[in-house]
Amino acid sequence: MPLLPHPIKEWLSFYRQVFQNVFREFEEHKVVVIDRTVSFSCSDCGRCCFTQDMGTFVYPNDIERMINGGGFLPLCCIFPQEDEWGNLSYAIPSKREWYETLQALPETMQDEPILIQAYLQMDHALSKLNPDLKILDESCIFYANSKPQNRCLIYEYRPTGCRVYPFDRFKISRVQVPPELIEKYQILGDTSEQDPFLYCDPACFTQSSTLKYKRIREDIVADKVNAILSTDVPDEFAEIDFSTELFRAFHHRTLESKDQGT
Numbered sequence: 330m331p332l333l334p335h336p337i338k339e340w341l342s343f344y345r346q347v348f349q350n351v352f353r354e355f356e357e358h359k360v361v362v363i364d365r366t367v368s369f370s371c372s373d374c375g376r377c378c379f380t381q382d383m384g385t386f387v388y389p390n391d392i393e394r395m396i397n398g399g400g401f402l403p404l405c406c407i408f409p410q411e412d413e414w415g416n417l418s419y420a421i422p423s424k425r426e427w428y429e430t431l432q433a434l435p436e437t438m439q440d441e442p443i444l445i446q447a448y449l450q451m452d453h454a455l456s457k458l459n460p461d462l463k464i465l466d467e468s469c470i471f472y473a474n475s476k477p478q479n480r481c482l483i484y485e486y487r488p489t490g491c492r493v494y495p496f497d498r499f500k501i502s503r504v505q506v507p508p509e510l511i512e513k514y515q516i517l518g519d520t521s522e523q524d525p526f527l528y529c530d531p532a533c534f535t536q537s538s539t540l541k542y543k544r545i546r547e548d549i550v551a552d553k554v555n556a557i558l559s560t561d562v563p564d565e566f567a568e569i570d571f572s573t574e575l576f577r578a579f580h581h582r583t584l585e586s587k588d589q590g591t
């Protein structure tokens with residue numbers, strides 16, 4: 330793993346430990362129930378990459394995978410998101426959100442010239458990666474609108490939520506917490522029948538296809554664990570904006586590579 334600032338390393342390592350414990354417990358108690366009778370075939374419509382201003386959630390284990398495999402580019406694009414209960418999580422922004430953030434920099438970062446520079450460097454790198462970045466819609470910054478297929482430009486390193494979609498939706502999988510774990514996790518499980526985040530055409534679920542549920546089961550469980558852990562961040566980490574920390578790290582790395590090139 331490249332050299333990272335101390336708080337980021339601490340955060341990733343803490344999360345890895347907690348994640349592994351919860352994952353193990355979830356599997357032991359069969360907390361995630363998958364309906365294997367549902368058939369699904371993706372029509373490649375791309376609607377799930379249009380994040381409708383919420384961004385694509387990214388968790389520490391996603392960031393770790395991106396750092397180890399894909400370098401700094403994807404992970405530096407995470408934006409903090411706060412839910413109605415004040416829980417902080419991180420997400421890849423839409424193209425529109427990215428643009429609006431850049432436009433607002435002179436005002437929001439007026440005392441942070443280093444960060445402004447880092448954002449501009451990132452914009453430059455992103456524009457090279459995705460020529461469609463300037464299409465200001467709600468699609469993810471890594472979504473190549475004009476490509477006929479394979480439109481995710483970070484496919485190999487895409488976040489867990491993207492890997493499992495729509496197998497994470499209620500139509501296919503649910504969290505059912507056994508009584509002995511309800512108090513510990515403070516959740517009952519998924520009870521809603523309505524799913525506003527199911528974007529696939531209904532026809533996708535009727536086509537016959539052989540689903541490899543076994544292959545993606547681990548990712549489905551990981552996705553559910555991530556969602557639960559995102560509401561339980563310890564105070565020492567809840568107060569740090571890792572988005573800003575990562576932008577700083579990106580900037581330092583860019584400077585270092587420039588130095589080495591001169």
Ligand code: SF4
Pocket residue numbers: 377378379385421469470471472473480481482483484487488491
């Ligand atoms: S990371 Fe890739 S799969 Fe996920 S929303 Fe963005 S373009 Fe789509």
Ligand code: SF4
Pocket residue numbers: 370371372373374375376377378494495528529530533
């Ligand atoms: S919304 Fe569903 S059908 Fe469309 S690309 Fe995403 S997973 Fe495939």
